Amino acid sequence: MLTYSFTDIGSDTLYNHLYKCIKNDILSGILAPGSRLPSKRSLAKNLGISVITVESAYGQLVAEGYIYSLPKKGFFVADISQDKEQQNALLSSENIRLSSGETSYIANFSSNQTDSENFPFSIWTKLIREILNENQKELVTNPPCGGILKLRQAIADHLKGYRNLHIEPEQIIIGAGTEYLYGLLIQLLGFDKNYAVEDPGYDKIYKIYKKHQVACSHIPMDESGIIINELEKYHTDVVHISPSHHFPTGIVMPIGRRYELLGWASKSPDRYIIEDDYDSEFRMTGQPIPALQDIDVLERVIYINTFTKTLSSTVRISYMVLPKSLVNRFYKELSFYSCTVSNFEQYTLARFIEDGYFEKHLNRMRNYYHAKRDYLLNCIRESKFSSYVEIMEEDAGLHFIMKINTTLSDREFCMYAEQKGIKLSALSHYYSLPTNVEHYFVINYSSVQEEHIPEAIRILHEIARKH
Amino acid sequence: MLTYSFTDIGSDTLYNHLYKCIKNDILSGILAPGSRLPSKRSLAKNLGISVITVESAYGQLVAEGYIYSLPKKGFFVADISQDKEQQNALLSSENIRLSSGETSYIANFSSNQTDSENFPFSIWTKLIREILNENQKELVTNPPCGGILKLRQAIADHLKGYRNLHIEPEQIIIGAGTEYLYGLLIQLLGFDKNYAVEDPGYDKIYKIYKKHQVACSHIPMDESGIIINELEKYHTDVVHISPSHHFPTGIVMPIGRRYELLGWASKSPDRYIIEDDYDSEFRMTGQPIPALQDIDVLERVIYINTFTKTLSSTVRISYMVLPKSLVNRFYKELSFYSCTVSNFEQYTLARFIEDGYFEKHLNRMRNYYHAKRDYLLNCIRESKFSSYVEIMEEDAGLHFIMKINTTLSDREFCMYAEQKGIKLSALSHYYSLPTNVEHYFVINYSSVQEEHIPEAIRILHEIARKH
Numbered sequence: 029m030l031t032y033s034f035t036d037i038g039s040d041t042l043y044n045h046l047y048k049c050i051k052n053d054i055l056s057g058i059l060a061p062g063s064r065l066p067s068k069r070s071l072a073k074n075l076g077i078s079v080i081t082v083e084s085a086y087g088q089l090v091a092e093g094y095i096y097s098l099p100k101k102g103f104f105v106a107d108i109s110q111d112k113e114q115q116n117a118l119l120s121s122e123n124i125r126l127s128s129g130e131t132s133y134i135a136n137f138s139s140n141q142t143d144s145e146n147f148p149f150s151i152w153t154k155l156i157r158e159i160l161n162e163n164q165k166e167l168v169t170n171p172p173c174g175g176i177l178k179l180r181q182a183i184a185d186h187l188k189g190y191r192n193l194h195i196e197p198e199q200i201i202i203g204a205g206t207e208y209l210y211g212l213l214i215q216l217l218g219f220d221k222n223y224a225v226e227d228p229g230y231d232k233i234y235k236i237y238k239k240h241q242v243a244c245s246h247i248p249m250d251e252s253g254i255i256i257n258e259l260e261k262y263h264t265d266v267v268h269i270s271p272s273h274h275f276p277t278g279i280v281m282p283i284g285r286r287y288e289l290l291g292w293a294s295k296s297p298d299r300y301i302i303e304d305d306y307d308s309e310f311r312m313t314g315q316p317i318p319a320l321q322d323i324d325v326l327e328r329v330i331y332i333n334t335f336t337k338t339l340s341s342t343v344r345i346s347y348m349v350l351p352k353s354l355v356n357r358f359y360k361e362l363s364f365y366s367c368t369v370s371n372f373e374q375y376t377l378a379r380f381i382e383d384g385y386f387e388k389h390l391n392r393m394r395n396y397y398h399a400k401r402d403y404l405l406n407c408i409r410e411s412k413f414s415s416y417v418e419i420m421e422e423d424a425g426l427h428f429i430m431k432i433n434t435t436l437s438d439r440e441f442c443m444y445a446e447q448k449g450i451k452l453s454a455l456s457h458y459y460s461l462p463t464n465v466e467h468y469f470v471i472n473y474s475s476v477q478e479e480h481i482p483e484a485i486r487i488l489h490e491i492a493r494k495h
Numbered sequence: 496m497l498t499y500s501f502t503d504i505g506s507d508t509l510y511n512h513l514y515k516c517i518k519n520d521i522l523s524g525i526l527a528p529g530s531r532l533p534s535k536r537s538l539a540k541n542l543g544i545s546v547i548t549v550e551s552a553y554g555q556l557v558a559e560g561y562i563y564s565l566p567k568k569g570f571f572v573a574d575i576s577q578d579k580e581q582q583n584a585l586l587s588s589e590n591i592r593l594s595s596g597e598t599s600y601i602a603n604f605s606s607n608q609t610d611s612e613n614f615p616f617s618i619w620t621k622l623i624r625e626i627l628n629e630n631q632k633e634l635v636t637n638p639p640c641g642g643i644l645k646l647r648q649a650i651a652d653h654l655k656g657y658r659n660l661h662i663e664p665e666q667i668i669i670g671a672g673t674e675y676l677y678g679l680l681i682q683l684l685g686f687d688k689n690y691a692v693e694d695p696g697y698d699k700i701y702k703i704y705k706k707h708q709v710a711c712s713h714i715p716m717d718e719s720g721i722i723i724n725e726l727e728k729y730h731t732d733v734v735h736i737s738p739s740h741h742f743p744t745g746i747v748m749p750i751g752r753r754y755e756l757l758g759w760a761s762k763s764p765d766r767y768i769i770e771d772d773y774d775s776e777f778r779m780t781g782q783p784i785p786a787l788q789d790i791d792v793l794e795r796v797i798y799i800n801t802f803t804k805t806l807s808s809t810v811r812i813s814y815m816v817l818p819k820s821l822v823n824r825f826y827k828e829l830s831f832y833s834c835t836v837s838n839f840e841q842y843t844l845a846r847f848i849e850d851g852y853f854e855k856h857l858n859r860m861r862n863y864y865h866a867k868r869d870y871l872l873n874c875i876r877e878s879k880f881s882s883y884v885e886i887m888e889e890d891a892g893l894h895f896i897m898k899i900n901t902t903l904s905d906r907e908f909c910m911y912a913e914q915k916g917i918k919l920s921a922l923s924h925y926y927s928l929p930t931n932v933e934h935y936f937v938i939n940y941s942s943v944q945e946e947h948i949p950e951a952i953r954i955l956h957e958i959a960r961k962h
Contacts, residue, residue: 091890092784093719093749108751147635153627160620168614168807204671204811204835211678219708235831240707241686252560282560284575317559340635342838344671364702368671371809373837423558 029066029074042077043084050085054094054105061107065095134449135484140341140426141475146393147340151385152376159375167371173363175202175347176374182381183347190387191308191319193331195349201358204344204368206304206334210236210268212365213330213348216358217300221265226254228458228465230275233268233304246460249274253281256288268302272317275306276458276470278421278429280317289320293328300354305333307425309390310397327351335377337426338390345369345377397426397474404473407481413489426474429455432467432488436495441469444495448487496533496541509544510551517552521561521572528574532562601916602951607808607893608942613860614807618852619843626842634838640830642669642814643838646845650814653848658775658786660798662816668825671811671835673771673801677703677735679832680797680815683825684767688732693721695925695932697742700735700771713927716741720748723755735769739784742773743925743937745888745896747784756787760795767821772800774892776857777864794818802844804893805857812836812844864893864941871940874948880956893941896922899934899955903962908936911962915954 032049034042053059065071068086072079086103089095097103159167166176174180180197187193203209210233214223223237227246237244245262247254254269267289271281281289293299303320311317321331334346350358367374380386401422408414408430415433422428434441438454445452455468476484499516501509520526533541535549542549553570556562564570626634633643641647647664654660670676677700681690690704694713704711712729714721721736734756738748748756760766770787778784788798801813817825834841847853868889875881875897882900889895901908905921912919922935943951 091747093747093751093753096749106749106751108754141637142635147631149627149631153624156623156627157620160616160623164614164616168609168809170608170808204675204837205833207832208671208675208835215706232831239682239829280558280560282563282573284560284573286560287575336833340838341637341833342635344833344835344837362706364699365674366672366803366808366811368675368811368835370671370811370837370840371807373839 030071032075034075034077043081043088046075046077046081047085047088050089051092051094054089054108059105061105063105064101065103065105067102133451134487135476135480136451137469137471137473137476137484138451138453139475140337140472142337142340143396143475146396148380148385148389151380155376155379155383155385156372159372159379163375167375169371171367171371171374173359173365173367174198174200175367175369176371176378179374179378179381180347182378186381186386187349191305191322193319193322193349195321196352199349199352199355200347201350202345202347202367202369202374204346205336206306206332206346207232207236208368209332209346209348210302211240212362213266213302214240214242216354216362217266218298221298222263224254224259224262224264224267226269226274227460228276228455228463230270231458234460237268249277249279251279252285253279254285254289256285256292259292265296265298266300266302268304270304270306271320272303272305272308273311273425275425276427276429276453276455278423278425278427283323286320286323290324290326290328294326299328301329303329303331305331307337308333309338310394310425311423321349324351327353330354338386338393339377343373343377345373400473400476400478401428403478404471404476404481407485411482411485411489413485413492416489416492420468427470427472430469430471432469432492434467434492434495436491438466438469440495441467441491444491445488448491450484450487452488497538499542501542501544510548510555513542513544513548513552514555517556518559518561521556521575526572528572530572531568532570532572534569600918601954602943602947603918604936604938604940604943604951605918605920606942607804607939609804609807610863610942613863615847615852615856618847618856622843622846622850622852623839626839626846630842634842636838638834638838638841640826640832640834641665641667642834642836643841643845646841646848647814649845649848653853654816657854658772658789660786660789660816662788663819666816666819666822667814668817669812669814669834669836669841671813672803673773673799673813674699674703675835676799676813676815677769678707679829680733680769681707681709683821683829684733685765688765689730691721691726691729691731691734693736693741694927695743695922695930697737698925701927704735716744716746718746719752720746721752721756723752723759726759732763732765733767733769735771737771737773738787739770739772739775740778740892742892743894743896743920743922745892745894750790753787753790757791757793757795761793766795768796770796770798772798774804775800776805777861777892778890788816791818794820797821805853805860806844810840810844812840867940867943867945868895870945871938871943871948874952878949878952878956880952880959883956883959887935894937894939897936897938899936899959901934901959901962903958905933905936907962908934908958911958912955915958917951917954919955 032046034045037045068079068082072082090097093106095103096106177197179202180200183200184195184197187195203212219242223242223244224247225234225244227248234244245264247258249255253271253274259267271286273280289301293301301320305319319331321329329351331349335343336346405419408417418431420429438456442452442454453470455470456463456465499513501512504512535546535553539546539549557564560573562570563573644664646669647667650667651662651664654662670679686709690709690711691714692701692711694715701711712731714725716722720738720741721734726734738753740747756768760768768787772786786798788796796818798816802810803813872886875884885898887896905923909919909921920937922937923930923932
């Protein structure tokens with residue numbers, strides 16, 4: 029008969045202690061496979077514990093497969109010998125080294141992180157509280173795969189007023205960031221299609237296509253944007269562009285090229301244009317450039333935008349507007365997916381837009397970034413650094429191009445800058461192939477602290493002067 | 496000279512009105528391509544408006560490519576004729592019909608939606624408020640791609656206490672739902688691998704693999720779970736299973752089979768096991784079954800779990816635990832992705848776990864579902880329906896199997912039930928191939944209202960009795 033001590037079990041329960049004792053005896057081989065365990069009643073009597081306790085321990089062992097029961101015969105030890113040796117064959121793992129966070133810079137002109145002071149915390153807190161009080165039932169009700177209708181309606185209204193886009197809320201698909209939506213689009217448009225991105229361009233987009241193992245080419249640009257003939261050359265089906273404000277060059281695609289592009293798309297039913305409108309809200313002068321989607325009567329443009337730029341990069345809400353021809357396909361093939369954004373944030377954002385806070389926030393942010401850009405440009409202009417630089421494409425979005433008169437290579441300049449605490453990206457860095465574009469730097473100013481700007485310019489000037 | 500009226504422009508700005516007038520004239524052909532526009536100064540004088548206004552309108556037209564400027568020569572109308580006809584070639588789109596929501600049932604035994612009453616609203620509200628007050632800087636700081644460390648630490652601690660898993664927070668990757676994580680895993684493990692799922696199984700998982708265009712087979716099960724020989728037959732590299740509580744059969748994989756499976760994985764460095772532990776928290780009797788991950792010394796098990804089951808299906812936070820051997824690969828290849836869960840919810844959930852609320856919530860929910868299950872089983876037992884049914888696998892998770900003695904086919908029974916307001920899924924429905932498993936139904940009781948249970952049983956009894 030099995031005998032275990034119950035005198036020193038600490039805070040463990042009786043049943044759990046018994047379970048562990050028997051399990052250990054099975055693992056160590058003391059209880060051999062096939063051997064019969066005492067009946068619940070007799071073991072209970074022997075150990076001076078209740079039958080229920082033994083029953084619980086046996087139940088757990090049965091559930092885990094250590095023992096099995098045969099009707100009217102009792103409980104037996106299972107054969108778990110196979111591959112058990114593996115348990116001891118410990119492998120040493122590579123050590124996991126992880127930087128806990130980002131390096132801190134005097135000024136990081138390479139980051140598109142938003143400025144923490146500008147998130148509308150008090151409004152957001154108020155709205156969340158209202159939602160949590162008033163919408164409990166909706167908050168825990170599964171939304172349609174495209175997102176809650178209230179938010180999609182709010183976005184449709186916003187796009188109408190702000191971008192002159194006339195779309196149905198059902199065309200809008202909400203997702204946790206544009207990166208997620210790109211993956212969804214590949215599933216919708218096909219893994220067998222030829223994708224294309226702009227060259228130079230935002231490297232991450234290319235990476236996402238490559239990680240999905242789809243064919244993806246880099247299409248060269250001229251001063252009006254992507255070159256249409258090159259699309260033909262690469263047999264492109266789907267082209268991913270940012271016509272309103274190209275990253276990093278800042279090019280705004282003129283209307284002529286836009287029509288050419290739509291003309292290209294019209295030539296085959298499989299051709300689509302993904303219009304990434306990532307920072308059109310921050311155009312500095314004039315009104316926003318009309319979206320490609322707006323002049324697309326062929327239903328070949330998929331419009332994508334995000335709240336990560338306008339609210340905070342840590343709020344993961346983006347959306348795409350599918351042409352009507354793709355909406356039905358989406359619902360048919362991909363509506364089994366759950367929406368990736370939590371209801372709590374969808375309802376809060378919906379109210380934020382509906383109640384007019386979003387528009388106010390955009391205006392405030394536009395002024396804020398406008399002022400920051402002006403301050404930065406002014407600091408440059410009034411510094412000795414000004415004789416080394418030329419500023420381009422400063423009218424749109426949250427970055428501009430700065431040409432620096434230096435004999436250093438782009439790599440060297442960035443390296444010296446980094447050594448002094450200034451993170452900088454060269455335009456050449458965004459080309460897929462070696463390029464003769466040199467001494468152009470992309471200046472993202474959205475997250476740079478104003479008080480650090482003079483020091484940053486002083487450092488850049490020193491590097492330019494010394495070399 | 497161009498002449499436009501400014502008398503009836505409503506709330507439009509002068510510059511915007513002028514911009515639209517000129518644009519319309521270009522689009523309609525009144526202003527021919529190549530024709531020269533009046534100088535800013537002379538047009539301003541002619542129209543009685545300021546030069547600045549004309550400058551703004553011209554600037555907008557240049558930005559959009561309708562006109563262009565030649566140094567010292569002035570502004571000219573661009574040639575936008577190409578493909579312009581397309582604008583008029585309106586295509587009729589299929590109508591988009593969308594059901595606004597789900598049909599409402601007396602009882603939906605097919606849904607895994609959580610019960611709205613049980614979300615811990617007051618605690619959640621309190622924590623969100625605290626976070627929004629105290630952590631503003633962290634809330635708008637980009638997290639590592641795997642999620643904020645505080646949450647990953649909280650999950651690691653929880654898994655240690657609750658599941659006896661000893662893991663580093665860095666092994667945990669947070670994502671917006673398990674569906675998203677599956678996609679990420681395909682990118683990590685490879686599109687060229689052979690994936691496998693359980694048959695019967697949760698259809699959505701198979702769909703996700705197919706939508707990613709990877710090879711995916713259905714592996715038959717016996718009473719201990721997936722059959723290892725079949726994995727070999729299909730040349731499986733990656734097998735996706737739920738060993739702690741298989742859906743829909745409820746099978747708990749015994750320890751012997753677990754070791755066999757680990758043995759299978761050990762035979763090639765490309766073999767991995769995805770352990771989907773989706774509802775282990777709701778095991779009804781005994782303690783939770785140890786995770787496969789717990790006995791995996793070969794580093795071949797990827798553990799996945801979610802808060803959508805334990806909190807609410809509308810809170811999109813899931814996580815996976817990568818074996819250390821995969822962690823480095825993940826950071827090297829996929830860390831360019833942003834985390835898909837917003838910081839706001841990550842910090843709230845981290846505090847929810849840290850402060851012990853999650854454990855309390857789990858206990859409360861376990862009792863709640865335990866009571867609901869008992870009530871449902873009791874209602875069946877005490878009803879006339881009891882003579883038609885047999886209940887199986889009721890000890891784990893939020894569903895059990897009910898065998899109904901009927902001459903109806905599964906499809907017919909479900910159809911009759913649906914006509915009477917009861918949504919039911921047959922076990923046969925979860926098999927990929929036609930099966931002779933008949934008259935077994937999967938009873939998800941998590942979202943069924945207790946007050947509707949007697950009526951639901953009465954209806955099911957009536958269907959069984961009549962046929």
